[in-house]
Amino acid sequence: MLNDYNDVLQKLCHHLKQLAGPEVEITPQTDLINELAIDSVKLLNLIMEIEDEFDISVPINALADVQTVHELANLIHRIRSQKQ
Amino acid sequence: MSLLDKLDAVAAARKALLPEGIEVFGTPIEEVYSSTEARIGDHRILFLGTNNYLGLTFAQECRDAAQEAIHSEGTGTTGSRMANGSYSGHRALEREFAEFYQCRSCIVFTTGYQANLATISGLAGPGDIVLIDGDSHASIYDGCRLSGAEIIRFRHNDAADLEKRLRRLGERSRSTLIIAEGIYSMLGDRAPLADIVKVKDAYNSTLLLDEAHSLGVLGETGQGLVEETGLLDRVDFITGTFSKSLGGIGGYCVSNHPQLDQLRYVSRPYIFTASPTPATIASTRAALRLLREGVELRRQLWKNVHQLYSQLKELGYRLGPEPSPVIATILETPQQALALWKGLLEHGIYVNLVLPPATPEGNSLVRCSVSAVHTSEQMNHVGKTFAKLRETIFQ
Numbered sequence A: 001m002l003n004d005y006n007d008v009l010q011k012l013c014h015h016l017k018q019l020a021g022p023e024v025e026i027t028p029q030t031d032l033i034n035e036l037a038i039d040s041v042k043l044l045n046l047i048m049e050i051e052d053e054f055d056i057s058v059p060i061n062a063l064a065d066v067q068t069v070h071e072l073a074n075l076i077h078r079i080r081s082q083k084q
Numbered sequence B: 001m002s003l004l005d006k007l008d009a010v011a012a013a014r015k016a017l018l019p020e021g022i023e024v025f026g027t028p029i030e031e032v033y034s035s036t037e038a039r040i041g042d043h044r045i046l047f048l049g050t051n052n053y054l055g056l057t058f059a060q061e062c063r064d065a066a067q068e069a070i071h072s073e074g075t076g077t078t079g080s081r082m083a084n085g086s087y088s089g090h091r092a093l094e095r096e097f098a099e100f101y102q103c104r105s106c107i108v109f110t111t112g113y114q115a116n117l118a119t120i121s122g123l124a125g126p127g128d129i130v131l132i133d134g135d136s137h138a139s140i141y142d143g144c145r146l147s148g149a150e151i152i153r154f155r156h157n158d159a160a161d162l163e164k165r166l167r168r169l170g171e172r173s174r175s176t177l178i179i180a181e182g183i184y185s186m187l188g189d190r191a192p193l194a195d196i197v198k199v200k201d202a203y204n205s206t207l208l209l210d211e212a213h214s215l216g217v218l219g220e221t222g223q224g225l226v227e228e229t230g231l232l233d234r235v236d237f238i239t240g241t242f243s244k245s246l247g248g249i250g251g252y253c254v255s256n257h258p259q260l261d262q263l264r265y266v267s268r269p270y271i272f273t274a275s276p277t278p279a280t281i282a283s284t285r286a287a288l289r290l291l292r293e294g295v296e297l298r299r300q301l302w303k304n305v306h307q308l309y310s311q312l313k314e315l316g317y318r319l320g321p322e323p324s325p326v327i328a329t330i331l332e333t334p335q336q337a338l339a340l341w342k343g344l345l346e347h348g349i350y351v352n353l354v355l356p357p358a359t360p361e362g363n364s365l366v367r368c369s370v371s372a373v374h375t376s377e378q379m380n381h382v383g384k385t386f387a388k389l390r391e392t393i394f395q
Helices: A002-020 A040-054 A060-065 A069-083 B005-017 B060-073 B088-100 B112-123 B138-147 B159-175 B193-202 B225-229 B258-266 B278-292 B295-314 B334-346 B376-394
Strands: B037-040 B043-047 B105-109 B129-133 B150-154 B176-181 B206-210 B237-241 B251-255 B326-331 B352-354 B364-369
Touching: A002 A040, A002 A069, A040 A060, A040 A069, A040 B150, A040 B159, A060 A069, A060 B150, B043 B376, B060 B278, B088 B105, B088 B251, B088 B278, B105 B112, B105 B258, B112 B138, B112 B176, B112 B206, B112 B237, B112 B251, B112 B258, B129 B138, B129 B159, B138 B150, B138 B176, B150 B159, B159 B176, B159 B193, B176 B193, B193 B206, B193 B225, B251 B258, B295 B326, B295 B376, B326 B334, B334 B352, B334 B364, B334 B376
Parallel strands: B129 B150, B129 B176, B176 B206, B206 B237
Antiparallel strands: B037 B043, B105 B251, B237 B251, B326 B364, B352 B364
């Protein structure tokens, strides 16, 4: 399970780097909005990329509780686990 | 952060972007002379962003009908239809819309925004899914949130992407409401309705089409994209607004599903708001008659559309993907967009400035809305002004 979470985290960070720029350091505690300056539209577009990457559906309602990279990775991991 | 601090942050962001003294959002309009002309400050200006596609705001029939309704029924209904009753005008307009769309029933709402809010939140609920185009209008997003359903987006105007997301849902696709728009308000492009209908049928889903910008504009009698594509009977629910081609305020939903009428008992934006005023209903009924007969108005509208779209294209402006009464020039930066907006206003042309994050792809837009009653002189003035401003904007 942990390996699966780490896989999600790694792939998520790859997508985030493309948005925020390669020079930006991203950790699980990084705040998506305040530190990476990802606005709401960019975040929604990122979710579509993630849905395709993991072949899952991520309802945007679930994003209300997401602030950090870890929380987003955890959400994806949870949805993925439910699917399997 | 205290309760009001976040609004200070909005004020700071606004100040950083917009110079003092420029009222971009909510520009004060001192007098309105006609469907296309008004006064801002001391200057007579041309409206080129009002969505007054058929120019009906000053149609004599509509103004007379509104005046007569005020005299006979008063200025307002002072309450909701559930509590205070449905006036004969409300019921007549619903019958007329249902007949216009050859549909079983219609519900009229107080605004177009509420039409989407009420319809979506009435149809979908917790446990359901709404699958919406990524470029959907705010009223669609807000209706989805109010519904409590799970919200999933598909890539703008991409039926293959929609199909992929439905496939992922498996059996749940049957309790999915797909939402698209006839003409999208930002870039003026049409939905690929035939492809969307095919996908929704394949997955036994339900389709709602918002014809806010396409009512009166597309189709022989102005029904919208459903008429232009011949797919009226393949769309489950159609919503729209009275505030664009009908020149008033209000909204509607029409459908052949008998369940539509039950929305009157479950939909909060319908139940808990005052019903449309008699004047609004009367002017809309008159406008709907003009819209249905408005073949010549639509011909003139599209003539103006093609003239402006091709002029701007030739000038090298980056535009939305197809000619439409919404003609958006796409600028790389908010500063460029602001400079173009300001330059147009200085030349007596008032358009919409739309900035991120309200725009697709984070672009900044200067958005024009063409009307059937713009004269050839007015359209020539617009074309010449865009030509003049091009060099200063892109230097």
